[in-house]
Amino acid sequence: xxxxxxxxxxxxxxxxxxxxxxxxxxxxxxxxxxxxxxxxxxxxxxxxxxxxxxxxxxxxxxxxxxxxxxxxxxxxxxxxxxxxxxxxxxxxxxxxxxxxxxxxxxxxxxxxxxxxxxxxxxxxxxxxxxxxxxxxxxxxxxxxxxxxxxxxxxxxxxxxxxxxxxxxxxxxxxxxxxxxxxxxxxxxxxxxxxxxxxxxxxxxxxxxxxxxxxxxxxxxxxxxxxxxxxxxxxxxxxxxxxxxxxxxxxxxxxxxxxxxxxxxxxxxxxxxxxxxxxxxxxxxxxxxxxxxxxx
Amino acid sequence: xxxxxxxxxxxxxxxxxxxxxxxxxxxxxxxxxxxxxxxxxxxxxxxxxxxxxxxxxxxxxxxxxxxxxxxxxxxxxxxxxxxxxxxxxxxxxxxxxxxxxxxxxxxxxxxxxxxxxxxxxxxxxxxxxxxxxxxxxxxxxxxxxxxxxxxxxxxxxxxxxxxxxxxxxxxxxxxxxxxxxxxxxxxxxxxxxxxxxxxxxxxxxxxxxxxxxxxxxxxxxxxxxxxxxxxxxxxxxxxxxxxxxxxxxxxxxxxxxxxxxxxxxxxxxxxxxxxxxxxxxxxxxxxxxxxxxxx
Numbered sequence: 001x002x003x004x005x006x007x008x009x010x011x012x013x014x015x016x017x018x019x020x021x022x023x024x025x026x027x028x029x030x031x032x033x034x035x036x037x038x039x040x041x042x043x044x045x046x047x048x049x050x051x052x053x054x055x056x057x058x059x060x061x062x063x064x065x066x067x068x069x070x071x072x073x074x075x076x077x078x079x080x081x082x083x084x085x086x087x088x089x090x091x092x093x094x095x096x097x098x099x100x101x102x103x104x105x106x107x108x109x110x111x112x113x114x115x116x117x118x119x120x121x122x123x124x125x126x127x128x129x130x131x132x133x134x135x136x137x138x139x140x141x142x143x144x145x146x147x148x149x150x151x152x153x154x155x156x157x158x159x160x161x162x163x164x165x166x167x168x169x170x171x172x173x174x175x176x177x178x179x180x181x182x183x184x185x186x187x188x189x190x191x192x193x194x195x196x197x198x199x200x201x202x203x204x205x206x207x208x209x210x211x212x213x214x215x216x217x218x219x220x221x222x223x224x225x226x227x228x229x230x231x232x233x234x235x236x237x238x239x240x241x242x243x244x245x246x247x248x249x250x251x252x253x254x255x256x257x258x259x260x261x262x263x264x265x266x267x268x269x270x271x272x273x274x275x276x277x278x279x280x281x282x283x284x285x286x287x288x289x290x291x292x293x294x295x
Numbered sequence: 296x297x298x299x300x301x302x303x304x305x306x307x308x309x310x311x312x313x314x315x316x317x318x319x320x321x322x323x324x325x326x327x328x329x330x331x332x333x334x335x336x337x338x339x340x341x342x343x344x345x346x347x348x349x350x351x352x353x354x355x356x357x358x359x360x361x362x363x364x365x366x367x368x369x370x371x372x373x374x375x376x377x378x379x380x381x382x383x384x385x386x387x388x389x390x391x392x393x394x395x396x397x398x399x400x401x402x403x404x405x406x407x408x409x410x411x412x413x414x415x416x417x418x419x420x421x422x423x424x425x426x427x428x429x430x431x432x433x434x435x436x437x438x439x440x441x442x443x444x445x446x447x448x449x450x451x452x453x454x455x456x457x458x459x460x461x462x463x464x465x466x467x468x469x470x471x472x473x474x475x476x477x478x479x480x481x482x483x484x485x486x487x488x489x490x491x492x493x494x495x496x497x498x499x500x501x502x503x504x505x506x507x508x509x510x511x512x513x514x515x516x517x518x519x520x521x522x523x524x525x526x527x528x529x530x531x532x533x534x535x536x537x538x539x540x541x542x543x544x545x546x547x548x549x550x551x552x553x554x555x556x557x558x559x560x561x562x563x564x565x566x567x568x569x570x571x572x573x574x575x576x577x578x579x580x581x582x583x584x585x586x587x588x589x590x
Contacts, residue, residue: 120495121435122465123416132476137441140416146432169506170417170463173494181427199468200415203510211464211506215498 007244008283009275010291012048012083012225013041013264014250020058023255026263029054035073040265042078045272047288048114049074050083050248053101062087064108067101071110079285081294083114083163086151095147099154106158113294114161114189117151118143119171119178122200129196141200148174152183161294167193167201169215176217186221187293191248197230204228209236213243223291229253237271241278247271303578304570305541305586307343307378307520308336308559312547315353319550321558324349330368335560337373340567342583343409344369345378345543348396357382362396366405374580376589378409378458381446390442394449401453408589409456409484412446413438414466414473417495424491436495443469447478456589462488462496464510471512481516482588486543492525499523504531508538518586524548532566536573542566 015037019027028037028051038049051074053066071082084105087098102115124141125134155162162184164175172192178184192212195201202208209226216224225246226236231254237247249267256262259270272282289295310332314322323332323346333344346369348361366377379400382393397410419436420429450457457479459470467485474483487507490496497503504521511519520541521531526549532542544562551557554565567577584590 138439144433170495200465
């Protein structure tokens with residue numbers, strides 16, 4: 001990680017995930033809201049815009065139009081790299097079904113710049129820390145190695161850059177195996193996701209983060225970013241910036257009501273200020289594209 | 296972890312797992328072989344004997360007699376704490392089916408001292424490091440939180456001490472949730488399992504081990520042990536002994552052909568020597584029972 005601090009910083013917005021509006025009413029849902037939010041984030045210094053298609057009442061939406069409309073409107077409003085989620089995860093859904101909206105966008109001439117591959121299987125019941133127990137007890141997120149290989153091959157074929165999503169060390173070890181086997185191009189785009197609302201992730205502490213960072217593959221070309229679900233990422237963001245990582249943040253992951261009622265662009269501005277503190281310039285979308293080997 | 300180095304060391308033998316005899320012909324399979332092996336290990340300084348029932352050709356066996364015979368013979372040959380595995384893991388098997396052999400032993404008056412609870416779900420395809428790819432691509436080990444709760448409640452009801460098996464940080468976070476919720480008694484018996492043949496585990500390096508040890512729950516009563524599947528545990532054993540942990544080792548986990556053709560008792564003697572180097576005495580089975588709150 002020589003000269004890590006001189007590498008430009010990629011800020012990725014995690015715009016909405018599955019967040020409702022009870023704790024932050026500014027979570028963008030509609031295509032117009034997403035496009036307006038994206039343009040503000042671009043102005044504030046972001047390079048990548050990750051979003052989940054949502055219906056009128058905030059419900060998760062997986063039909064093609066729910067993907068197509070925000071993609072085209074975000075692209076009409078700014079040059080952020082567009083990064084939609086896959087189709088809903090569900091134990092009953094096949095790998096092709098989960099990939100269908102991404103491939104349909106590609107076929108329609110709106111190739112997403114980036115799409116996620118969640119690099120393993122795990123229990124995913126939400127953990128209620130106040131109660132000290134899980135809110136459900138039977139939810140498992142299934143991603144066999146055959147499915148992951150299918151995703152990697154199909155995304156490469158469609159010209160979509162995969163983000164290798166790692167919540168824990170087994171997922172990171174799997175990501176490294178995929179890169180090393182040549183199934184994912186270098187530089188790979190590795191996402192280290194902490195959480196305080198899921199025990200499938202590492203905890204959102206410096207130690208929890210370092211227990212992933214310490215295992216990044218020094219022999220493989222990659223860029224890495226950090227996020228925190230269910231908690232304030234900003235303290236960890238400084239650590240990641242110092243170490244040469246990037247930052248994935250948004251009111252989709254956490255309402256950030258401890259900062260008032262904030263928009264995604266407010267969080268991007270906060271991360272931009274942390275980057276200045278550490279002497280790192282911000283990557284434009286075009287620069288992020290080059291850094292991630294997407295040209 | 297004050298005075299960790301003065302705590303007596305529990306050596307747990309991992310006698311056979313699913314190991315065949317191609318790399319070490321001394322792997323015990325039959326009830327008589329297990330009983331003889333156990334007595335040697337007791338003499339060498341072990342306190343706990345973990346084994347998998349095996350058929351005449353080494354095949355995994357899950358019928359009641361395959362459990363009952365080694366348990367009764369091991370108990371006739373020595374006073375080691377007896378620790379059989381659960382019924383086979385298989386995605387199609389229900390939690391009650393997997394627990395059946397343990398509860399049947401208890402009902403027959405041969406209550407196992409310890410039984411494992413594998414604290415989560417994960418992909419479990421073996422990874423062939425030489426080829427750089429998985430030997431299968433579809434294997435998932437399913438343990439929902441409902442299943443884990445069922446195991447904890449049933450084992451408590453039967454008077455069997457659970458070993459909380461943790462291969463990675465999500466499994467350890469889950470174990471802590473179960474202890475904190477009162478579903479597992481303190482002191483809990485926490486197993487930290489590394490592997491070089493499975494990416495579901497942490498790597499068998501000091502850093503891989505510390506990325507688990509650093510997250511042990513300081514506020515919860517527990518004892519912890521380390522193992523390594525597919526590699527030589529002895530270098531890590533010294534680190535665990537120094538830090539106040541215990542050691543789980545055996546030719547079930549790794550043939551140890553780098554040391555010649557060794558028996559389980561040879562490995563126990565090696566660990567006993569490391570314990571002496573670090574100034575820790577060995578726990579007898581009766582002392583281990585007290586340390587684990589099993590009296």
